[in-house]
Amino acid sequence: MHLNKKKFAFHDASEKMLFAVSLAVTALLFVRSREAEKFVFDYLGFCARRIVPSLFLFLVFSDLVCSSPLFMRICRRIPFYGTEISLLILGALGGFPLGARVCTALYDQGKLRKQEAEYLLCFSNNASASFVVGFVGQNLFSCKMIGVKLLALQLFSAICCAAVFKLVLFPRGERGSIKGAERTVKAKSFVKAVTDSGMTMLGICSFIVVFGVVGALAVEIFPWFSSPLLRGFFEFSSGISLCAERGGVGALRDCALLLGWSGLCVHCQVVSAVESKLSLKPYFLSKIFQCAVMGLGASLFL
Numbered sequence: 396m397h398l399n400k401k402k403f404a405f406h407d408a409s410e411k412m413l414f415a416v417s418l419a420v421t422a423l424l425f426v427r428s429r430e431a432e433k434f435v436f437d438y439l440g441f442c443a444r445r446i447v448p449s450l451f452l453f454l455v456f457s458d459l460v461c462s463s464p465l466f467m468r469i470c471r472r473i474p475f476y477g478t479e480i481s482l483l484i485l486g487a488l489g490g491f492p493l494g495a496r497v498c499t500a501l502y503d504q505g506k507l508r509k510q511e512a513e514y515l516l517c518f519s520n521n522a523s524a525s526f527v528v529g530f531v532g533q534n535l536f537s538c539k540m541i542g543v544k545l546l547a548l549q550l551f552s553a554i555c556c557a558a559v560f561k562l563v564l565f566p567r568g569e570r571g572s573i574k575g576a577e578r579t580v581k582a583k584s585f586v587k588a589v590t591d592s593g594m595t596m597l598g599i600c601s602f603i604v605v606f607g608v609v610g611a612l613a614v615e616i617f618p619w620f621s622s623p624l625l626r627g628f629f630e631f632s633s634g635i636s637l638c639a640e641r642g643g644v645g646a647l648r649d650c651a652l653l654l655g656w657s658g659l660c661v662h663c664q665v666v667s668a669v670e671s672k673l674s675l676k677p678y679f680l681s682k683i684f685q686c687a688v689m690g691l692g693a694s695l696f697l
Contacts (some may be wrong), residue, residue, distance in 0.1 A: 416532040420609055421590060423645055433602075438607040441632075442600040451527045453489035453498070454592035461485075461497050462504065462583035470574075478507075478573040480558055482519040487550060490523025491638055491661045493666035495678075502672060511573050513673050514564050517681035518556040520665060521549050530632075531650065535639035541647070544697055546579070549654055556681050564677060599664050606630040606660035623649055631658030651693035655686035 424431050460466055469479035486494035495516055502512035522531075524546055532542015561570050583591075607630050613620040620626065622642060627634015631653045638650045662679070669675065 411612060413479060414672060423612055423616070427615060430615060431608060433611060434608040434611040435604060437611075438604045439600070440609070442603055445526070445530055446600060446603065447596060448530075449523055450490055450493070451592060451596050453493055453523075454595055455588050457485055457489055457493055458500065458583060458588040459585065459594055461500050461586070464504075476572045479515065479518075482515050483550075483557070486519035486521050487524055487546075487553070490526055491520055491657065492595075492599065492664040492668045494519025494521070495665040499669050499672055507573070509673060510564065513677050514560060514672060515573070516665075516669070516675075516678050517560045517564075518553040518685075520657070520661075520678070521553055522657070528656065531639075531654075536647075541697075545647075545651060545654060545693075548651060548689055548692045548697070549685075550684045551692065552655060554686050556685055559684065560677060560681055595668065598667050602660050602663050602667075603630065603632075606658070606663075607633055624652065627653035627658060628656065629658060630660040631656065634658070647697045648690055648693040651689040651697070654688055655689035656682055687689060 466481075470481050473480060482494060482497060485497055495533070498507070498512045498516045498519060500505045501515075502509065507515070527546040527549060528539060528542035531545060532539045536542070541546045567669065610626050610630050610633055614626070621637065623634045623637035625634075626637055627649075634653045635650050638653070662682070666675065
């Protein structure tokens, strides 16, 4: 009973906070309507140039792959940690929130137990290789090799996360490879995969525009909000861009920290993909862990 009261009080406080923030942002939009229009246009352009081209087709075809009965059979044939490796590669190629979408789909189809899906969620959601190498390395730092090093560091942190959370989430006798449940599921049609992926893409771009515009407007009023780490805490691509603009000794370290954390905008995309079907506590802990590993790794090796 006491626990239920605490939960209700927390939920009530969250609703009041959300109402207050929404009211403040609405007032800000009235006052700064012209600036808001410009920022919306800028972030829609960013989505059209960078996010949709790098992610949409991955969403469609990964959906088709993971809904196929052959997917888990192939994973089982890989000698060591086949499912884990497959999800790590898919997440690294497709980017956010592909890992969350695949984990949830496999859980819905009965191919994974809830605990297994929550574990895979911990390390399969990372920035895509094209984003890290192309956008961060090539566009922001004018050096593709920097992007390659950051990508290698991100993969290393994900592997560390997989190893640590295997020990944390599973008892001693269940720490082997995830084989998945033996269950035959009808493969998803191409039309369904394209439609579902289109809706997911729309949600992703919506979160990016909302967080990006609110952050940009906040900087107009509160100059201290222009801190790269603070901006990146909410929307990581903006924070990373500011890190590159300001340069300095700690630019790569701060960039690595933000890649590890990924930002609240990305976390909202993951929450949307999971649809309350899985617990997100391990996921949030894993992002804090990845943030620490990448920050330390960048300080030591970059």
